[in-house]
Amino acid sequence: MKLAKVIGNVQSTIKHPVYEGRKIMIVQPLDENLEPDGETFLSVDFVQAGPGDTVLVAVEGNAARQHFDDQTAPVHSVIEGIVDRVERGNE
Numbered sequence: 368m369k370l371a372k373v374i375g376n377v378q379s380t381i382k383h384p385v386y387e388g389r390k391i392m393i394v395q396p397l398d399e400n401l402e403p404d405g406e407t408f409l410s411v412d413f414v415q416a417g418p419g420d421t422v423l424v425a426v427e428g429n430a431a432r433q434h435f436d437d438q439t440a441p442v443h444s445v446i447e448g449i450v451d452r453v454e455r456g457n458e
Contacts, residue, residue: 368424368425368426368447369396369397369423369424369426370391370395370396370397370401370422370423370424370450370453371395371396371410371421371422372394372395372397372401372420372421372422373392373393373394373416373417373418373419373420373421373422373446373458374393374394374395374407374418375392375393375418376390376392376393376418377391377392377393377409378401379384379391383443384427384439385437385442386411387436389411389412389413390411390412390416391409391410391411391412392409392410392411392416392419392446393407393408393410394398394407394408394409394410394422394424394444394446396408396424397421398405401421401453402444406412408426408443408444409443410422410424410443410444410445410446411434411442411444411445411446412445412446413445413446413447414446414448414449415445415447415449416446417452419452420449420450421449421453422446422448422449422450422452423446423447423448423449424444424445424446424447425444425445425447426443426445427436427444428455430448432446434447
């Protein structure tokens with residue numbers, strides 16, 4: 368599971384049937400200080416996230432595929448939650 372920020376969405380006129388009715392978002396991984404950490408990647412939205420939202424992303428194929436009830440779904444990551452706030456131990 369990774370913390371990330373949604374920075375945009377992908378629009379496509381033709382896509383794999385498993386993606387029908389789902390938004391595909393561009394996410395930027397974040398470090399513990401909520402700073403960018405690594406390359407952006409695509410993630411399928413399951414929680415109605417939008418650009419600017421901080422989210423929790425499952426980035427392991429098997430965990431992501433479980434949302435689709437299809438073990439052959441061509442998916443790498445899914446957005447599983449919207450983060451309201453982040454508190455660190457000393458704050």
